[in-house]
Amino acid sequence: MPELRAYALSLSLDGYLAGPDQGPDAPLGVGGERLHAWVTATGAWRDRHGLPEPGAADPVDERFAARGGGDEVGATIMGRNMFGPVRGPWRDASWRGWWGEEGPFGHPVLVLTHHAREDLVLGDGTRFRFVTGGPRAALDLAREAAGDRHVRVGGGAATVRQYLAAGLLDELHLAVVPVLLGAGERLFADDLGAAASGYEVVEHAPSSTVTHMRLRRRAQP
Amino acid sequence: MPELRAYALSLSLDGYLAGPDQGPDAPLGVGGERLHAWVTATGAWRDRHGLPEPGAADPVDERFAARGGGDEVGATIMGRNMFGPVRGPWRDASWRGWWGEEGPFGHPVLVLTHHAREDLVLGDGTRFRFVTGGPRAALDLAREAAGDRHVRVGGGAATVRQYLAAGLLDELHLAVVPVLLGAGERLFADDLGAAASGYEVVEHAPSSTVTHMRLRRRAQP
Numbered sequence: 311m312p313e314l315r316a317y318a319l320s321l322s323l324d325g326y327l328a329g330p331d332q333g334p335d336a337p338l339g340v341g342g343e344r345l346h347a348w349v350t351a352t353g354a355w356r357d358r359h360g361l362p363e364p365g366a367a368d369p370v371d372e373r374f375a376a377r378g379g380g381d382e383v384g385a386t387i388m389g390r391n392m393f394g395p396v397r398g399p400w401r402d403a404s405w406r407g408w409w410g411e412e413g414p415f416g417h418p419v420l421v422l423t424h425h426a427r428e429d430l431v432l433g434d435g436t437r438f439r440f441v442t443g444g445p446r447a448a449l450d451l452a453r454e455a456a457g458d459r460h461v462r463v464g465g466g467a468a469t470v471r472q473y474l475a476a477g478l479l480d481e482l483h484l485a486v487v488p489v490l491l492g493a494g495e496r497l498f499a500d501d502l503g504a505a506a507s508g509y510e511v512v513e514h515a516p517s518s519t520v521t522h523m524r525l526r527r528r529a530q531p
Numbered sequence: 532m533p534e535l536r537a538y539a540l541s542l543s544l545d546g547y548l549a550g551p552d553q554g555p556d557a558p559l560g561v562g563g564e565r566l567h568a569w570v571t572a573t574g575a576w577r578d579r580h581g582l583p584e585p586g587a588a589d590p591v592d593e594r595f596a597a598r599g600g601g602d603e604v605g606a607t608i609m610g611r612n613m614f615g616p617v618r619g620p621w622r623d624a625s626w627r628g629w630w631g632e633e634g635p636f637g638h639p640v641l642v643l644t645h646h647a648r649e650d651l652v653l654g655d656g657t658r659f660r661f662v663t664g665g666p667r668a669a670l671d672l673a674r675e676a677a678g679d680r681h682v683r684v685g686g687g688a689a690t691v692r693q694y695l696a697a698g699l700l701d702e703l704h705l706a707v708v709p710v711l712l713g714a715g716e717r718l719f720a721d722d723l724g725a726a727a728s729g730y731e732v733v734e735h736a737p738s739s740t741v742t743h744m745r746l747r748r749r750a751q752p
Contacts, residue, residue: 323705323744324719324727325546484544486707488735488744492727498545506545506713514709516737523544523709 312456313480314449316463316470317378319497320345320485320520326494327467333395337408339494345487348519349375358414370517374483384456386415387448389469390423393438399425406430407438418455420448422469445472467495475505480527482509485520533677534701535670537684537691538599540718541566541706541741547715548688554616558629560715566708569740570596579635591738595704605677607636608669610690611644614659620646627651628659639676641669643690666693688716696726701748703730706741 329339352375411433550560573596632654
């Protein structure tokens with residue numbers, strides 16, 4: 311069965327998925343790149359982004375970075391703040407994402423926003439659709455686009471939290487990174503409350519750099 | 532040099548040191564005991580609490596549980612909510628802590644509170660002093676009591692956070708536990724901000740049950 315999954319979200323010890331003051335010069339927020347060092351060192355990640363093979367990453371990190379790759383995922387959902395630094399209404403269509411015309415997706419991307427915008431098609435054919443109907447509407451569109459493949463929730467923190475709190479996320483892979491950021495975007499900004507009991511950690515896999523935790527939604531009783 | 536240290540604080544994946552609704556029947560909050568399973572299984576912990584030796588705990592967990600034991604610590608500081616469930620002014624002196632007359636301390640305990648109270652001496656000689664002058668006053672008294680031994684910050688979350696945010700804590704050992712609690716007492720309830728850069732993770736040691744992270748205050752430049 312196709313699922314809704316979030317892969318390789320890097321969480322600081324003090325609970326942030328990104329640093330503070332995200333903007334054109336700091337897409338991950340100030341200091342946020344420290345959260346991603348484990349994944350950008352992997353061959354899986356560098357292949358996906360067209361970079362030359364790196365020296366060597368921890369094999370556990372490689373295994374987790376490879377998840378969600380290839381044809382496993384058929385559509386991605388992301389929040390508007392992950393798509394770019396523009397806030398409020400789109401003044402024009404000049405912002406085309408962080409990824410250049412040859413993005414790493416290879417499938418449709420649904421962007422959650424309160425402000426309608428025409429579809430955007432990158433040079434590699436990746437189509438961004440801007441969804442104003444909320445998380446469930448975006449999920450319906452993503453599932454339709456993905457067919458028998460999984461749907462990925464790319465981020466950011468607020469978007470992941472929405473799907474988790476609603477019990478719609480089937481799987482969540484977090485990499486707990488041994489750094490303090492001090493400020494930024496919190497994954498667990500609000501108490502999950504009873505929704506927390508709908509999930510369990512099914513894999514606890516430390517590497518030399520981070521601790522991977524894979525959470526799955528419990529089977530409905 | 533004697534230091535100010537917090538040992539063996541168990542942090543849920545979603546950032547809580549204790550569950551919600553702490554009270555006489557739930558000193559660790561609802562579900563909070565799930566955070567401590569790794570430590571209560573260790574021989575070090577059970578020795579300290581006078582319980583028979585358990586089967587076997589992970590050796591990494593044993594190593595971390597043993598820290599702060601023996602004569603290493605000469606005084607403990609704790610918040611009033613860790614001392615007991617009574618809130619507001621002390622109506623009488625009937626609450627004598629969670630630990631019975633033979634407590635696990637073996638040294639003076641400084642309790643941070645806004646409400647003055649006479650010293651309390653347990654049957655084993657452990658003296659509790661109730662300090663209304665704030666965290667620095669409690670630290671001064673604790674250092675004097677501890678002499679050449681370390682001072683322990685026992686908890687709870689707000690007390691640890693105060694000493695961390697003020698840059699007074701020399702060492703903080705967290706055990707990140709692969710569970711979601713959904714609600715409770717957050718260690719990082721407020722952004723640490725610039726204080727975060729004063730600390731670094733000097734040890735990242737996974738066991739089969741949790742991931743231990745030992746943070747140290749950076750040397751002053």
